[in-house]
Amino acid sequence: MAKKVKLDPINQEIDIQTNDNLLSGLLAKDLNVWKECGGRGMCSTCHVFITEGMDSLSPVNRREIRTMEVITTANKCSRLACQARVIGEGVVVEIPSGMYVSEIENIEDLIGSRAKENILHPINGSILVEEGKLVTRSMITQLKDTQIEVSEYMAKIQDA
Known part of the structure; x- marks a missing residue:
C-alpha cells in the first residue's frame, strides 16, 4: 500500500x-x-x-x-x-539546496561565472562554492581535486 x-x-x-x-x-x-x-x-x-x-x-x-x-x-x-x-x-x-560537484559535467565551464546554487561535496555535504560567488581558477582546482577524491573513495567502497 x-x-x-x-x-x-x-x-x-x-x-x-x-x-x-x-x-x-x-x-x-x-x-x-x-x-x-x-x-x-x-x-x-x-x-x-x-x-x-x-x-x-x-x-x-x-x-x-x-x-x-x-x-x-x-x-x-x-x-x-x-x-x-x-x-x-x-x-x-x-531536500538540501545546492548541487553536488559530481553532477557538473565540465567544471572548466564555470570559470568566471557566479555559482547559480551552492556546490556541495558529495561525501560530507559541505559547501565547496557558495551560491552567488564568482568561480575562480583556484576553486576549479579544488572542485577537480574533490571529484578525484570522491571517485577514489567510491571505488574503494565498491571494492569493499
Missing part, C-alpha cells in the same frame, strides 16, 4: 510503497537527489531533512549513523533517503 510523502519547499506529494525507501520516490520525481554510492548509505548525495513524520520511517541503522557523522550539514532531522524506509503516513521531506 502506498504512503503519501510531502516534499518541501516545492509543495508536492509523492506516493511511496510501504517499506520502500524515500530515495525511490525522490528519484522518480527527478529531484536534485543522487545515489553516488548506489544507495548503500555511504555518501551524502541523498541526504534529506525530515521536517515531520520521523516516526513514520524505519529506524536509523549503524551505517547511516556513521555516514551522517561526516555530513557537515546534518542535524537531528537528517536522514539518508536510501536508508529511510516509509512505514507510515505524515512524512514531510525537505
Whole structure:
C-alpha cells in the first residue's frame, strides 16, 4: 500500500510503497537527489531533512549513523533517503539546496561565472562554492581535486 510523502519547499506529494525507501520516490520525481554510492548509505548525495513524520520511517541503522557523522550539514532531522524506509503516513521531506560537484559535467565551464546554487561535496555535504560567488581558477582546482577524491573513495567502497 502506498504512503503519501510531502516534499518541501516545492509543495508536492509523492506516493511511496510501504517499506520502500524515500530515495525511490525522490528519484522518480527527478529531484536534485543522487545515489553516488548506489544507495548503500555511504555518501551524502541523498541526504534529506525530515521536517515531520520521523516516526513514520524505519529506524536509523549503524551505517547511516556513521555516514551522517561526516555530513557537515546534518542535524537531528537528517536522514539518508536510501536508508529511510516509509512505514507510515505524515512524512514531510525537505531536500538540501545546492548541487553536488559530481553532477557538473565540465567544471572548466564555470570559470568566471557566479555559482547559480551552492556546490556541495558529495561525501560530507559541505559547501565547496557558495551560491552567488564568482568561480575562480583556484576553486576549479579544488572542485577537480574533490571529484578525484570522491571517485577514489567510491571505488574503494565498491571494492569493499
